[in-house]
Amino acid sequence: MEKLTKTQVPILASYSMPLVLLSAFVINALLVVFHISGGTLRLVLLAGSFPVGFVFGRLIYNKRSHVEIQFDNSTFRVIKGSKEIVTGFWRSYRIVSLVVDQFGKPNLRLYKTKGGEHVDLPISRTNAEPQRFRDYAQSLVTGQRPRGISPQVVEAA
Amino acid sequence: MKSSTTNESAVDLFESRLIRGGTRLIADLTEFFRDYQVDDTTFAIYAKGATRNKGFLLSRFLAWTVLPNYSVSLFCVDEGSALLTTEKVRRTVDTVTRITKDEDLKWAWLVFFSNRDLPPPIVSFISRYDKRELGLAAASTSSRQVVLSNNQVGRSIGRQLKLRKTIGSDHTWKN
Numbered sequence A: 001m002e003k004l005t006k007t008q009v010p011i012l013a014s015y016s017m018p019l020v021l022l023s024a025f026v027i028n029a030l031l032v033v034f035h036i037s038g039g040t041l042r043l044v045l046l047a048g049s050f051p052v053g054f055v056f057g058r059l060i061y062n063k064r065s066h067v068e069i070q071f072d073n074s075t076f077r078v079i080k081g082s083k084e085i086v087t088g089f090w091r092s093y094r095i096v097s098l099v100v101d102q103f104g105k106p107n108l109r110l111y112k113t114k115g116g117e118h119v120d121l122p123i124s125r126t127n128a129e130p131q132r133f134r135d136y137a138q139s140l141v142t143g144q145r146p147r148g149i150s151p152q153v154v155e156a157a
Numbered sequence B: 001m002k003s004s005t006t007n008e009s010a011v012d013l014f015e016s017r018l019i020r021g022g023t024r025l026i027a028d029l030t031e032f033f034r035d036y037q038v039d040d041t042t043f044a045i046y047a048k049g050a051t052r053n054k055g056f057l058l059s060r061f062l063a064w065t066v067l068p069n070y071s072v073s074l075f076c077v078d079e080g081s082a083l084l085t086t087e088k089v090r091r092t093v094d095t096v097t098r099i100t101k102d103e104d105l106k107w108a109w110l111v112f113f114s115n116r117d118l119p120p121p122i123v124s125f126i127s128r129y130d131k132r133e134l135g136l137a138a139a140s141t142s143s144r145q146v147v148l149s150n151n152q153v154g155r156s157i158g159r160q161l162k163l164r165k166t167i168g169s170d171h172t173w174k175n
Helices: A009-033 A040-047 A049-064 A130-141 B010-019 B058-066 B086-102 B120-128 B152-159 B163-167
Strands: A002-005 A067-071 A075-080 A083-089 A095-100 A106-111 A118-121 B028-038 B041-050 B071-078 B107-114 B134-140 B146-148
Touching: A009 A040, A009 A049, A040 A049, A083 A118, A095 A130, A106 A130, A130 B010, A130 B028, B010 B028, B010 B041, B010 B071, B010 B107, B010 B163, B041 B086, B071 B086, B086 B107, B086 B120, B086 B134, B107 B152, B120 B134, B120 B146, B134 B152, B134 B163, B146 B152, B146 B163, B152 B163
Parallel strands: B071 B107, B107 B134
Antiparallel strands: A002 A067, A067 A075, A075 A083, A095 A106, A095 B028, A106 A118, B028 B041, B041 B071, B134 B146
């Protein structure tokens, strides 16, 4: 199965920053207890709150918000955090579209019938190139053999 | 065809601009279909949206209080290297007009892409088209010629949708 995923830095930062602040308070309290009240050592130790905060933030992000889309030529799965939120067969759907959300990010929508039941695949939270992935999904939905290109793009730095 | 990458067609480029919010000033197109079939017409792009954009917080509140919420759509036909005829344009206009009525759209855009030069009857038909609820445009990716219909919605295809930029035209084809 191929995977589409990307670290969502703004969400990771929103989980990490409160923990950075919290760990800075804890480190500061320890420095006071050990009578380290000034100098470069205090700054270096306080800067340690960033890696500590980001490590714990990353754990929470992975558990709650990290999105991964796994797919092959017959099935797809969307995993958010530790839960599988959508799974299905491409052939169960008939129409594919790109839906732009309120932040201007395009996601994939699969319809079972015209204007009827549908599922959304949050491709904007992965490294997929929206139009190419839509074309790929459309070829699978319509039963055509997909062109041998991966819809994945190299994650931007 | 003019393209940003080696295998990106003018239609792909046009859709890419629309997805990135190319029409945001007059309408918010939120859903894009490719190769959408209605009767015997296949639209290369069919995009649905509304005049009230969604936005976030303040812009959403302003849009909700100030802007009317009309449904609008964009249809795009890619003729490729086939000859674009007046009959074909008329039939597509009829199909789009019917969809406009069925789906209660305030207005719609209809854009034709062709790899050949635009024949004079097409230029004449489109430049004289003046019905309020449908804006027409035809673009030749070979000669970079763009023709717009003689109405407000048609002119907005040039100004807002930046059709000329999509096909790399620097001509200003006034109606």
